[in-house]
Amino acid sequence: MxxxxxxxxxxxxxxxxxxxxxxxxxxxxxxxxxxxxxxxxxxxxxxxxxxxxxxxxxxxxxxxxxxxxxxxxxxxxxxxxxxxxxxxxxxxxxxxxxxxxxxxxxxxxxxxxxxxxxxxxxxxxxxxSIGQLVDIQWKLGMAVSSDTCRSLNSPYISVLMKIADTSGEISYKSFEMTVLQFQNFFRQFKEMASVLETV
Structure with missing residues (x-):
């Protein structure tokens, strides 16, 4: 069936x-x-x-x-x-x-x-049983107004990931992080890339 x-x-x-x-x-x-x-x-x-x-x-x-x-x-x-x-x-x-x-x-x-x-x-x-990262895009932005945030005029990184799940469906995940978090994120990706080159 x-x-x-x-x-x-x-x-x-x-x-x-x-x-x-x-x-x-x-x-x-x-x-x-x-x-x-x-x-x-x-x-x-x-x-x-x-x-x-x-x-x-x-x-x-x-x-x-x-x-x-x-x-x-x-x-x-x-x-x-x-x-x-x-x-x-x-x-x-x-x-x-x-x-x-x-x-x-x-x-x-x-x-x-x-x-x-x-x-x-x-x-x-x-x-x-995991999805596959198809694409990743990022943008640098600046917070200029907010009802909840006290520290304005600070830069942030907006990340959009395109992911194909195991059934082949495409989904998008987005999140924001500080510049420091993004630098750490980037460093981890570089480490993964270097490890994968040795495999």
């Missing part, structure tokens, strides 16, 4: 998959499998939405996101259960009778080629 949020109709998602040309569907599946192997940090919904539009299939980002989530869930579940390509196809057919034969052929072929790599990475990731 496929688990998605309650507002998502699996048959409707599968019907949208059936509208995609085989080569476009194959590219999307391949991108998801690369992510599940740890070779990319996330699957870009907007990029896939544009790819579908170039192929003449107009789906809004929510529908594209539903496709990516459904496929990711099924590939991840197949990896955890060590399913063969034939068993994965059987499970997909049990979850929805709307799968087209060409789509199932694409899934079968790609799972046959990538299953062992996905399984190995998913096992390793299950042990670590």
């Amino acid at each position: 496929v688990m998605m949020d309650l507002s998502t109709d699996v048959d409707a998602v599968v019907e949208n998959i059936g509208r995609l040309p085989s080569e476009v569907f194959s590219e999307t599946c391949h991108e998801i499998l690369l992510h599940l192997q740890g070779k990319t940090s996330a699957v870009d919904v907007v990029e896939n939405c544009q790819k579908f539009q170039r192929a003449g299939i107009n789906l809004d980002w929510k529908l594209v996101q539903d496709i990516i989530r459904l496929l990711s869930f099924n590939f991840r579940s197949a990896a955890k259960s060590n399913l063969t390509a034939d068993l994965l196809i059987t499970r997909l057919g049990e979850a929805s009778c709307k799968w087209s034969k060409p789509a199932l052929q694409v899934v079968h072929q790609l799972w046959t080629e990538n299953a062992s790599n996905v399984q190995a990475h998913q096992e390793a990731q299950a042990m670590a």
Whole structure:
């Protein structure tokens, strides 16, 4: 059984998959499998939405996101259960009778080629179970007015981190720190980088 949020109709998602040309569907599946192997940090919904539009299939980002989530869930579940390509196809057919034969052929072929790599990475990731830092940005600012702060006109650093969690979803974390805290933060990152170079 496929688990998605309650507002998502699996048959409707599968019907949208059936509208995609085989080569476009194959590219999307391949991108998801690369992510599940740890070779990319996330699957870009907007990029896939544009790819579908170039192929003449107009789906809004929510529908594209539903496709990516459904496929990711099924590939991840197949990896955890060590399913063969034939068993994965059987499970997909049990979850929805709307799968087209060409789509199932694409899934079968790609799972046959990538299953062992996905399984190995998913096992390793299950042990670590942490997200991946994709990007970090910082800005220097100056506090000029506040209802609660007594020490104004002191500089601060605003940090924004872009993080891909283990499911591939992108989230943002932001926080502020003093210049001294930021210098310590920077020093710790430099130490981590030098340790990683020796590994």
